[in-house]
Amino acid sequence: MTERNEKAETKENGMIGNSVDSEETWSVKNSKKRKSDKMDVDKSSRPYFPPAKKASVEGAVEMRKIPIPPNRYTPLRENWEKIFSTVVQHLNLHIRFNLKARMVEIRTCKETKDISALQKAADFIRAFALGFEVDDALALVRLDELFLESFDIKDVKTLHGDHLSRAIGRIVGKSGKTKFSIENATKTRIVVADSKIHLMGSYQNIRAARTALCNLILGSAPSKVYGNLRHVANRLAESL
Numbered sequence: 001m002t003e004r005n006e007k008a009e010t011k012e013n014g015m016i017g018n019s020v021d022s023e024e025t026w027s028v029k030n031s032k033k034r035k036s037d038k039m040d041v042d043k044s045s046r047p048y049f050p051p052a053k054k055a056s057v058e059g060a061v062e063m064r065k066i067p068i069p070p071n072r073y074t075p076l077r078e079n080w081e082k083i084f085s086t087v088v089q090h091l092n093l094h095i096r097f098n099l100k101a102r103m104v105e106i107r108t109c110k111e112t113k114d115i116s117a118l119q120k121a122a123d124f125i126r127a128f129a130l131g132f133e134v135d136d137a138l139a140l141v142r143l144d145e146l147f148l149e150s151f152d153i154k155d156v157k158t159l160h161g162d163h164l165s166r167a168i169g170r171i172v173g174k175s176g177k178t179k180f181s182i183e184n185a186t187k188t189r190i191v192v193a194d195s196k197i198h199l200m201g202s203y204q205n206i207r208a209a210r211t212a213l214c215n216l217i218l219g220s221a222p223s224k225v226y227g228n229l230r231h232v233a234n235r236l237a238e239s240l
Contacts, residue, residue: 079134091141152197164195167217
């Protein structure tokens with residue numbers, strides 16, 4: 001009898017211990033929830049950063065360097081007045097051409113008021129260095145929704161020798177007819193420099209022109225690409 005009583009007492013003690021442990025874990029879980037609620041309520045403990053002052057932005061001098069390839073030295077010399085007047089008079093920046101490094105250097109000054117002026121000027125000169133005309137590159141300064149994109153023909157399809165030259169011929173067309181039709185349909189500007197292709201335009205227009213160029217690289221007939229461009233041009237006109 002005594003052994004049975006001892007076993008019953010040990011069972012009761014075990015049940016009581018488990019119940020106590022469960023209560024402790026329950027209290028810990030509730031305490032965690034309460035702490036999280038307190039963290040949500042106590043928003044005053046978060047750091048506060050006041051807005052930046054204009055004086056700190058204007059005081060900092062920033063510089064950009066854009067390398068110029070050798071084939072663009074002569075066009076840069078001929079169109080330097082337009083580039084200089086655009087960067088200095090309209091964007092209020094300093095510009096010079098470093099003869100030793102063969103780079104165009106741009107930097108801010110006291111008269112610079114717009115923060116994005118330096119980036120616009122850098123994109124403008126980079127577009128000219130890639131082969132775009134000055135009048136076309138000026139659109140990057142006047143408009144905010146224009147971008148530059150470059151890709152290689154070999155990234156689309158690994159071509160070498162005569163196959164690569166034929167792909168370039170399909171892109172350009174006879175006397176540039178295919179390239180001009182893609183530019184007019186998608187409202188973009190395209191520069192074909194050996195195996196590299198540079199595009200300038202809005203995001204949607206660049207995407208449409210890139211798909212047309214990739215189809216030509218992969219071997220599609222120009223007539224089929226023209227048909228697709230008509231549908232794309234209609235869609236872009238409707239979206240506008």
